[in-house]
Structures are given as C-alpha cells and as structure tokens.
Amino acid sequence: DECKPKTILLLDEKGTVLGFGADAKWNYITMPSYKNKWLLFERFKMALFEDELREHDYTNGNSSTSKKYKSKTSPKKKRKIGIADTLSAANGQRYGSDFVFVSAFKHIQSEALKFMHKKLKLDNIQNEDIQWIITVPAIWSDRAKHKMTSWAIAAGLVSKKIRNQLKIVYEPDCASLAIQHQMRNRRKSKTHGLQLDDVKENDAGFMIGDQYVLLDVGGGTADICCHEIVGEFGVREVLAPSGGPWGSSLIDDEYAQLLQNIFSAAWMQKCRRLLPNVYVECIENFQRAKMFFFRNKRSNKWYNVGLPREFCEFLSEEIEALQDDEMQEIEDLVQRTKFAGFSSLLRFEDDVLSLDVSIWRAMFDAVIDRIILHVSNLLSDAKMRKCKYLCLVGGLSSSPYFQFKLRQQFGVDSKYKLQMIVPKRPLLAVVEGAAYFGLTANYIQSRILKKTYGIKASFTETKAKANGLSAQQIDANKIFIDYYHGYFVKNCFKVLGRKNSEIVQNQVVKYCCKRQPGCAMAKIAIICSDMECPKLVSDGQVLAKLKLKFDHDDHVNVTCEFHFYDTVIKVVAYCDTTPDIKQEMDVMYVEND
Secondary structure (H helix, E strand, C coil): CCCCCCCEEEECCCCCEEEECHHHHHHHHHCHHHCCCCEEEECHHHHHCCEEEEHHHHCCCCCHHHHHHCCCCCCCCEEEECCCCEEECCCCCEEEHHHHHHHHHHHHHHHHHHHHHHCCCCCCCCHHHCCEEEEECCCCCHHHHHHHHHHHHHCCCCCCCCCCCEEEEEHHHHHHHHHHHHHHHHHHCCCCCEEECCCCCCCCCCCCCCEEEEEEECCCCEEEEEEEEEECCEEEEEEEEEEECCCCHHHHHHHHHHHHHHHCHHHHHHHHHHCHHHHHHHHHHHHHHHCCCCCCCCCCCEEEEECCHHHHHHHHHHHHHHCECCECCHHHHHHHCCECCECCCEEEECCEEEEEHHHHHHHHHHHHHHHHHHHHHHHCCHHHCCEEEEEEECHHHHCHHHHHHHHHHHCCCCCCCCEEEEECCHHHHHHHHHHHHCCCCCCEEEEECCCEEEEEEEEEHHHHHHCCCCHHHHHHCEEEEHHHCEEEEEEEEEEEECCCCEEECCCEEEEEECCCCCCCEEEEEEEEECCCCCCEHHHCEEEEEEEEECCCCCCCCEEEEEECCCCCCEEEEEECCCCCCCEECCCEECCCC
16 A cells, blocks of 8 residues: 555544544534544644744744734744644544643554554464564654653553563654665666656665755644765754645645635634534545646646535524625625735536636745755855755655746755755655664664753852852852852753764764762753853753662762663663662653743
8 A cells, every 4th residue: 555544543532543544534424413523633743843943933923824814923032832732623622732642652562563463474473472663753852752762662562561562763863774775775776766856777876975964844843954974874963854734734724725725714713613524524625626737737727625524504594693794605705705906717517616827826835835945055155065866755855846846946956056856756765774773783873963962960169150150140059068168050951962973873872970978869850952152051941851870889989871862861770889880760841941
C-alpha cells in the first residue's frame, strides 16, 4: 500500500478505539447518528509542538484568502506555542492528550502483533522481543520527546527496564537514510524509483563531502535537515534541524477560511457545532481535491471541490432564514464573493465549488512561500556552500505544484543550481527509513545543537566576571557559603553544550558533583537556552531536574556524564571510587511554564 495511515483516531464514548487513519475519518463521516458520541481526533501529533514563533509563522492572517480577517497582532510579535494538555475532537469534546496518545499506541501495538502473528507467522514473539522506532518531527522540543516516551511506556509499548527497546528518531533523519538506500540502489538498477533533475544515469550519486537539504513536509510540520555525506550510510549535520508548523494542513486551513469568506464565519461555526461529521467531510473533500491540483498545469484553469449534500442543505436553510430577495441560492453567495479584490473567480453548480487556478495557487503559496524563505536562509549560510541536492519527501512533496515551486526556486536553472531528488513514493520515505534505522548504527555521526544546555551553578566572583556577568548581576546574586568560607554568585548558567556547536557520536560532557559534609543528596537543574552565550539561569529555562544520592563516605564525589548527541538527553552518574559502575539517571522534565 502506498499510503501510510494518517494520525487520525476515532474513539467511542467510552474511549475505545474504533479506527485509525483514513478508516477512522470515513467511519465518522458515514455514521451521522454518532456524530455527538464518537470522538474524532485529527492532527493530534501537533499537540506536542511547542515553540516561540512569530505570529505569521503559525496563523494564516497574512495569506491572500484571509486578508479580510487579518490578525491585528504585529507580525514581529512572538507568541509561545505550548504543549497542549487536552485535545479537541471534531464535535468539540475535549480529552486529555495523554489519553489520546496512549490509546493510539495501544491500537498500533495491537495491530502490529496481529500482523506478526497472521502474516509473518511469528506466534511466539513477546513484547520484550520487539524494538519500537517512533519517529517525531525534528523541531519537537525535549519535553515533547519525553512526553512521547512516557506515553509509550504507559501504553505498555515498551518497558523502562529494557535498554534501547525504544528509539526516538527524527523523521527527516529517517527520510535521509531511506534516500541514501535508494541512491545506492539507483547505481545497481535502472528501476530505482527516484525522480532526479539533470542527474545522468552514470552519475555516481552521493559522494563523500556532498551536502544536501532534505525537506520533509507532512500534514502538520515542515522538517528540514542539512546533511553532509561522511561515508556510506553516514552523515553529519551541517546545520541544526529546523522548520516550522508549515504542513499541508495549513492549506486546509486556507480553504476553511475561504469557506468562511463565502458563507460567513457564523454559518461555518454553526455547521461545525451542529454537524461536525459534515464539516469533516467538507475538509476531506478538499484534501482529496488538492492532490490533483496542477497535474494538468497547462490546460486547467478551474479545479473543483465537491460540497457534501448535507452541507448544501444546511446552507439552503440558512439562506432561506435570511428572507433576502437578493440572496436566494447558494450560487448568489458564491458569485458575490471577491478574492484578492477580483470577482468571477468562484463558481457553484450541482453541489460543486469551482475555484480559479489563482485561488488554488494562493492557498498553496501561503504555505510554500514560508518554506522557500526558510530554505533560502539556510542556503545563505556559508557552511552550506557545498550543497548539491534538494530532497523532497512527505505528503506535500507528492504535490505537482509543490515540486514545481521548489524546482523553480532552487532547481538546476536557478541561482542555487540544486539537483532535485524526489522518491517515487515521498509519503513512505520516513517509514522506510525508520525500518533502516533499527538496523543502522551511528547513521548521524555528529549533530549540531539547537539550543545551549547547561546546569544551574554557583560561581566564584572571579569566574562570574570571566563569564561576562556585570557587577550589578553579581551583586544581585551574591551569597555566602559557610562550607567554603566565601562569597559565591548563584543562579549562574554553567554551559555544557553550546548552541550551534558540533557534538560527535558518543561524545560525553562530564560534571563532577562535590559532596558537602552531611548531604545525602544533590539536586541538579538542567537548563536550556536559545542564546549561544547565556550567563544566568534567567537567560533560559529549567528543562529538567536530577537527584543524585551519595553513599556514606563523605569524601566520595559523583561524576555525571551528559550525552547530547542523541535525539533525547541521557545522563549517566557514577561514584569516583567505582567509575565502572554507572547508572542512567531519571531525567525529570519540568512541565510548561
């Protein structure tokens, strides 16, 4: 099957899973009597997205389809996107995010076991025999990855006692590995299934030192990685993974805004409240239609979207209630609608809404232009001067218009002269790469830190001055510590890993925790910051906490090893007297501020 299930979950009123993926949505649409009982959750992975974004990065307030409803917030103003504790179903009912994710994991586990028993005839397999690879967007925060891990444990997917039973891997890293395999297969067979621009058949493919940008654009996010080949099935990060909430679902939001412009926000909200299954079908019809946009780019001026019969009946009832002689049919509403100041760009006939190609372009461009701007900024970095390829994966990469726009901006005929690589099935690149990740050791041989990591510490005045603290900052944080018979500066940011620095595979950063007499435990606060040179704890935020227990020897210190090279932070501690006996610490993540 060329389609992987989307993150759509259908629960009954008791919380039992009724369906996952496209089946879940179809069951909800076709069972209207359960529209207020069943719970349909879409895009629920985005509940774990948190970041501080500029307003125009996340809203569609600056798009052509929504200028009339443009946000009054300045585009330069930033707002915090936090991890959502609850999720809203299609009918407006809310459930805890943890319950939705745990339910999804349990369902996936059940389906996987059924497949292994029925298809692979693995009758004696036990849960502890299975390693799970969970792919996440590279732009997810450390807290989000921790949430995913804890929910996988709560679902019984993995056990904390089994080392490496769960691997959290970045989706673009998986796609990167899948493309490397496909490029190798290309050298061996002409039926390689890759679409490449101006790449000769005898081209050797990826060579050591070659760089490429990989775009993984799915439903919710655009994940972008910049890799350099260092060996067969080995890469290093040139720049830290980046991206934003610029997935294809934002195009759906543009269409939803267009419907509000045509039929009014009040009517659309009423439909969503009273007929949630019908509203879901409206958006589903558009999602199907957008897959065909730009396939016949030279001949088609109009592209159609079917409106559900129940939706048209709802609109007719609302129009009738207006008792307006000039507004008697749905066609009247459509014909009077202007787009970007122009009329005659929309038509309605036989429950079909026809949109001029300029409207379709505007809806797509509202998302694609943000991606193009971001990639342009990445390619302007001097570190990317050897970039040779642009790889497109993910659901939106299947779009002919998306490929056209990226090829036009970055392809071989542009100033960047990048060769485009598109797998035959872009949607499955992440899944294919995830399977390879379970069999490939050390594919990412070095990473670039996205943030500065450190711990909360107290410095001597001399060290605080050397770290750039002002006299005012030192005075505000000065304390006297009896044990050392001197003054120290508290709340200092002791850097362990600096933003934009390279961390190689298996590199560890050591920190010695000295025990004070009579203390049985030491508490360590792990801090992260978006600054490269933070000085105080207030320059970042407390990410997690550790508790170290000492033995009875007052003279024994504990060394902590911090591992930042993987997708999740790992901390290992050991006593100086027994360095071979190491214990992995529980990193207790702090909830959202």
